[in-house]
Amino acid sequence: MSGMLDRVHDLYDELERNCVLLSFKGGLNPELISVILGLVERKLASMENDQRSRKRVFNVVVECLQNLYHHNRQKTSTDEPADQVREPQGVVMIAHTATGYSVLTGNFMAGSDVEQLRSHLDRINGLTPDDLRDWYRAKLADGQYSSAGGGGLGMIDIARRSGGKLEYGFVPYDQDNAFFSLNVNVNT
Amino acid sequence: MEPLKYEGTPKTPHVHFDPRSGLLELKGRSIPENSIDFYKPLIDWIDKYGREPNSKTAVHVQLEYFNTSSSKCILDVFKRLEPIRSAGNEVTVLWHYEADDEDMLEAGEDYSGIINIPFKMIQIAEVEGE
Numbered sequence: 001m002s003g004m005l006d007r008v009h010d011l012y013d014e015l016e017r018n019c020v021l022l023s024f025k026g027g028l029n030p031e032l033i034s035v036i037l038g039l040v041e042r043k044l045a046s047m048e049n050d051q052r053s054r055k056r057v058f059n060v061v062v063e064c065l066q067n068l069y070h071h072n073r074q075k076t077s078t079d080e081p082a083d084q085v086r087e088p089q090g091v092v093m094i095a096h097t098a099t100g101y102s103v104l105t106g107n108f109m110a111g112s113d114v115e116q117l118r119s120h121l122d123r124i125n126g127l128t129p130d131d132l133r134d135w136y137r138a139k140l141a142d143g144q145y146s147s148a149g150g151g152g153l154g155m156i157d158i159a160r161r162s163g164g165k166l167e168y169g170f171v172p173y174d175q176d177n178a179f180f181s182l183n184v185n186v187n188t
Numbered sequence: 189m190e191p192l193k194y195e196g197t198p199k200t201p202h203v204h205f206d207p208r209s210g211l212l213e214l215k216g217r218s219i220p221e222n223s224i225d226f227y228k229p230l231i232d233w234i235d236k237y238g239r240e241p242n243s244k245t246a247v248h249v250q251l252e253y254f255n256t257s258s259s260k261c262i263l264d265v266f267k268r269l270e271p272i273r274s275a276g277n278e279v280t281v282l283w284h285y286e287a288d289d290e291d292m293l294e295a296g297e298d299y300s301g302i303i304n305i306p307f308k309m310i311q312i313a314e315v316e317g318e
Contacts (some may be wrong), residue, residue: 034198052289062255066219133294140298157256
């Protein structure tokens with residue numbers, strides 16, 4: 001038990017050292033997303049004076065949380081009764097950094113979708129801000145909705161507001177699933 | 189035809205569409221998880237309004253935040269207004285943005301480049317209801 005107690009201080013210390021505004025792991029639903037957004041907004045209001053930066057960070061957090069909510073694979077779905085609906089699982093951490101803010105998210109996804117997402121992110125990272133804007137505009141205008149309703153605009157929007165490259169990684173989890181990690185640096 | 193009125197919430201905008209005055213207002217935030225559900229009644233309302241529109245329609249958009257899933261729906265709202273204009277009525281979008289919110293100004297310019305309706309960009313001090 002004392003081991004666990006020591007870890008409370010370590011945890012506090014680590015969160016403090018990394019200037020963590022918020023860290024959460026678990027199931028997500030719209031109500032919880034609202035609560036998290038409310039917390040982020042309150043913290044940003046007290047620590048970030050530049051309104052434009054505040055809005056950019058908030059926008060990135062909105063898109064990242066909704067990505068977690070919509071694009072989520074139930075890694076244990078095969079072990080559970082079919083009628084049991086589990087909330088999408090994810091991890092999110094928002095930290096203040098030397099150059100701005102870092103919005104980190106992680107979730108499980110189908111291994112078969114990894115290459116498509118990777119090439120989408122690589123394409124985004126290879127574009128200039130002007131090209132990103134043109135691509136966003138073209139995708140907005142095409143009238144197509146994606147399965148989640150966003151029309152594939154989410155990551156492009158995140159990259160536009162970040163002002164930097166999207167950092168990402170995939171870790172194979174089992175035969176069918178992979179864990180996707182994303183770090184969005186919002187430069188302020 | 190009845191006006192359409194929704195109170196704003198932390199994730200959805202205040203909506204007031206008035207068929208008599210031709211004033212359509214969308215104010216606040218639009219960041220719901222499922223934007224299609226939220227915007228469906230708005231789009232249906234405009235379709236109905238389009239059958240007997242006011243000779244002048246002014247769409248006031250004053251958003252503090254909107255997510256990408258709303259951005260497609262907002263485009264659909266504007267698209268439903270195009271035929272009203274091509275039928276000979278006056279339709280204008282008044283796109284409000286906060287003075288230091290260049291991203292919101294750019295978003296308005298993006299729509300204005302896609303939609304065949306005149307846009308007026310209006311700089312304001314702060315979005316109402318913050």
